Amino acid sequence: MPDRDEQLATLLNELLDCPELGQPARLESMTKDHPQLAEELRQLWATASLTCDLFSDSSFSSTPGDSPLSAAAKAQEKSPSSRASQPEGDQTTLIYSSRSPSNESGAVDPGEGDSSTAPEHNPSRKSFPFLQLEDSLPWTWGDYELIEEVGRGGMGIVFRARQISLDRRVALKMIRSGELAGPEEIVRFRQEAEAVGRLDHPNIVPLYEIGELRGQPFFSMKFVEGTNLAQLLSHGPLPSRQAAELLLPVCRGMASAHQQGVLHRDLKPSNILLDQEGTPFLSDFGLAKRIGPDKRISLTGTGSIVGTPSYMPPEQAAGRRGKLGPASDIYSLGAILYHILVGHPPFQADSHVDTILLVLEQDPLPPRLLNPQVDPDLELICLKCLQKPSELRYEMAEDLAQDLENFLHSEPISARSSSWRQIIGRLFGETHHAGVLENWGLLWIWHSLVLLVLCVTTNYFHVTGVESRFAYLGWWTLGLGTWAMIFWNLRRRAGPITFVERQIAHVWGASMLASVLLYVVEWQLKLPVLTLSPVLAILGGTAFLVKAAILSGRFYFHATILFATTLAMAQWPQIGLLLFGIICGLAFFIPGLKYYIQAKHTKERGSKPAVADLVQSSL
Structure with a gap:
C-alpha cells in the first residue's frame, strides 16, 4: 500500500x-x-x-507576498474598533474565478468596462508607508487626518478619519496594497465608489467624496459610530419581532439600490452597520454589479464565484453571473434573517468548498426546528427567500419588505399564498440540479439512437417470426450492456461525476436491468416472447418520473407520454417495440439536444457552470 x-x-x-x-x-x-x-x-x-x-494567490484577493492561507486569515482579522463602513466580517468574502489568470480577481469583461487604461502594475513601486507604520497614526493625508484603522479586508482598508476642511468625522477607504495595486484592483475599487455614489437612501452609508491623491484612489463615507450585525449576533439570536424590525429598513435600502440598477452580491451581517440608536446601514459594495438598461460594468468575469459562501445564492455559488438579479440579493437577505433567528447562517462548514456544496445541494433546516420561539409567519418569509430556484423567491426586495411590514402589523403575508404561476413554476420548472444535464446532453442523443436501433431490430425479429427467447435475451443483454459501459466511460472522460449523476445513473441502470429481466420472467411464466413488452414503457415512464423530481419538472410530460405508450403497445403488439423505440428515443433526444446546445453556449462564453459540481464529486 x-x-x-x-x-x-x-x-x-x-x-x-x-x-x-x-x-x-x-x-x-x-x-x-x-x-x-x-x-x-x-x-x-x-x-x-x-x-x-x-x-491559488490569483484566486483570492490578498496582499502581495501573502500565501493563500494567510490571505484568507488576514481577511478575517478583527479590529476592536471595527465600526466604519468596512467592518470586519463574520466570514471571508470569496473571490474565485474560473477564467484565465490574466482576467482573475475581478477583471472586467470586454465591452463591460475596459481595464486597459488602468495604471500598469509595477512590482517595484512602493506602497504608502502608513499602511505598514500604523503606530505613526494620526497621519495627515491631503484634506484628511487619518486617526485609526477600523477595518481591512482582502482588497480595501478603512480608516476613521477627520476631513480637515469641513471638520467632520468620516470613514476613509483606500486600496489596501497602496501603489502596489494592480489594474484590476484599481478598476474594482473605482467601480465600488461609483456604485455607492449612485445610491441615496437613509439606510445606505452615504458617500461624501471620491478622489485620488499621489496616485492612490480613495473615497470617504459617513462614519457610523456603533457596531455591526455580526458582532450583535455573536451574543445569540434575536426575537422574531426585533429581527423583522431590524431587517425591514435593510430591505428598503436594497430595494432602492435595485431600482438604481445595483446588485450588492455580498450581503452578510458584517456588512450591516448599526449606529448607537440601532439604526441599520448597508455598507461595502465592493462586489456590486450593475443591472438593468444602464448595465455597463461588471466587477468579476464570467464563471467567477464571488461573495461569502454562507450567504450567497446557489446561482452565485455556481459562478453563473448571467443569472444574477435582485432575487440573488433577496436570497442573501433571507440567509441574514435565518442567522438572526437561529444564531447561525443556513449553511456553514469547515471550508469554503464544503459550504458551497451545501448551498448548492441541501435545503436549510426550518428555523423553528432550531429555535422553537421563531414565529411561523416569519419562518415562511425566511424560507421563501431561501428557495433555490430564483423564480420562487420574492421578485423584488420591496415585496420582501412589504411582507415584513405586514408581519409587524399582524396582517396576512404573501408568503402564505402561492399564485398559479408559482405553483406551475415549482412543479414544472428546473431544479438546482438541472445543470448536470449539460454533462449528459450529447450522451442522451447517442442513447436515443441506440435505443431506437435496439427496438427496431427487436420488432423486426418479432415480425419475421423469430421465437427463440435466447435471441431476444442475448440481443438486449449485449446491446444494453455494451452501451452502458461505453456511456459510462464516455461520461467519466468528460470530468468528475457528481453525486446527483450517480443517483440518476442508478435509476437508469435499474430500468435497463429490469428490461432485460422481462425476458427471463416471460420464460419462467412460459409466456410467448414479448408478451410483457408493454412493461418497458412503464419502466421508462417511472425513470422519467424520478428525473422529474430530481432534475426538471418538464420530465413529467415525458413520463406521462411513456405511460400512455404502454396502452398503445398493448393495443398494437405487432408494432409495440417500434412505438416504444420512437417515443422513448424522442424522450431522450429532445432534452439531450437542448442541453448539448446549452453546454456549447456555456463553453463559448468561457464560463464554468459546473464548478461546484466538480467540487462535490472530487471531495
Whole structure:
C-alpha cells in the first residue's frame, strides 16, 4: 500500500507540474500507462486541480507576498474598533474565478468596462508607508487626518478619519496594497465608489467624496459610530419581532439600490452597520454589479464565484453571473434573517468548498426546528427567500419588505399564498440540479439512437417470426450492456461525476436491468416472447418520473407520454417495440439536444457552470 500511495503521489506531482492546458492530455496518457491507478489518479487530479484553483494567490484577493492561507486569515482579522463602513466580517468574502489568470480577481469583461487604461502594475513601486507604520497614526493625508484603522479586508482598508476642511468625522477607504495595486484592483475599487455614489437612501452609508491623491484612489463615507450585525449576533439570536424590525429598513435600502440598477452580491451581517440608536446601514459594495438598461460594468468575469459562501445564492455559488438579479440579493437577505433567528447562517462548514456544496445541494433546516420561539409567519418569509430556484423567491426586495411590514402589523403575508404561476413554476420548472444535464446532453442523443436501433431490430425479429427467447435475451443483454459501459466511460472522460449523476445513473441502470429481466420472467411464466413488452414503457415512464423530481419538472410530460405508450403497445403488439423505440428515443433526444446546445453556449462564453459540481464529486 505505501508503494501504491508513493506511486500515486509521484504521478500526481508530475501531472501538476505540467502546464495547465497540457494536464488533461497528460492525465489520459498516465491512465493508459497505469490502468490499475487510473480511477484514483482521476479523482486525485480533480481534487488537486480544484484546490489549486480555489486557493491559488490569483484566486483570492490578498496582499502581495501573502500565501493563500494567510490571505484568507488576514481577511478575517478583527479590529476592536471595527465600526466604519468596512467592518470586519463574520466570514471571508470569496473571490474565485474560473477564467484565465490574466482576467482573475475581478477583471472586467470586454465591452463591460475596459481595464486597459488602468495604471500598469509595477512590482517595484512602493506602497504608502502608513499602511505598514500604523503606530505613526494620526497621519495627515491631503484634506484628511487619518486617526485609526477600523477595518481591512482582502482588497480595501478603512480608516476613521477627520476631513480637515469641513471638520467632520468620516470613514476613509483606500486600496489596501497602496501603489502596489494592480489594474484590476484599481478598476474594482473605482467601480465600488461609483456604485455607492449612485445610491441615496437613509439606510445606505452615504458617500461624501471620491478622489485620488499621489496616485492612490480613495473615497470617504459617513462614519457610523456603533457596531455591526455580526458582532450583535455573536451574543445569540434575536426575537422574531426585533429581527423583522431590524431587517425591514435593510430591505428598503436594497430595494432602492435595485431600482438604481445595483446588485450588492455580498450581503452578510458584517456588512450591516448599526449606529448607537440601532439604526441599520448597508455598507461595502465592493462586489456590486450593475443591472438593468444602464448595465455597463461588471466587477468579476464570467464563471467567477464571488461573495461569502454562507450567504450567497446557489446561482452565485455556481459562478453563473448571467443569472444574477435582485432575487440573488433577496436570497442573501433571507440567509441574514435565518442567522438572526437561529444564531447561525443556513449553511456553514469547515471550508469554503464544503459550504458551497451545501448551498448548492441541501435545503436549510426550518428555523423553528432550531429555535422553537421563531414565529411561523416569519419562518415562511425566511424560507421563501431561501428557495433555490430564483423564480420562487420574492421578485423584488420591496415585496420582501412589504411582507415584513405586514408581519409587524399582524396582517396576512404573501408568503402564505402561492399564485398559479408559482405553483406551475415549482412543479414544472428546473431544479438546482438541472445543470448536470449539460454533462449528459450529447450522451442522451447517442442513447436515443441506440435505443431506437435496439427496438427496431427487436420488432423486426418479432415480425419475421423469430421465437427463440435466447435471441431476444442475448440481443438486449449485449446491446444494453455494451452501451452502458461505453456511456459510462464516455461520461467519466468528460470530468468528475457528481453525486446527483450517480443517483440518476442508478435509476437508469435499474430500468435497463429490469428490461432485460422481462425476458427471463416471460420464460419462467412460459409466456410467448414479448408478451410483457408493454412493461418497458412503464419502466421508462417511472425513470422519467424520478428525473422529474430530481432534475426538471418538464420530465413529467415525458413520463406521462411513456405511460400512455404502454396502452398503445398493448393495443398494437405487432408494432409495440417500434412505438416504444420512437417515443422513448424522442424522450431522450429532445432534452439531450437542448442541453448539448446549452453546454456549447456555456463553453463559448468561457464560463464554468459546473464548478461546484466538480467540487462535490472530487471531495
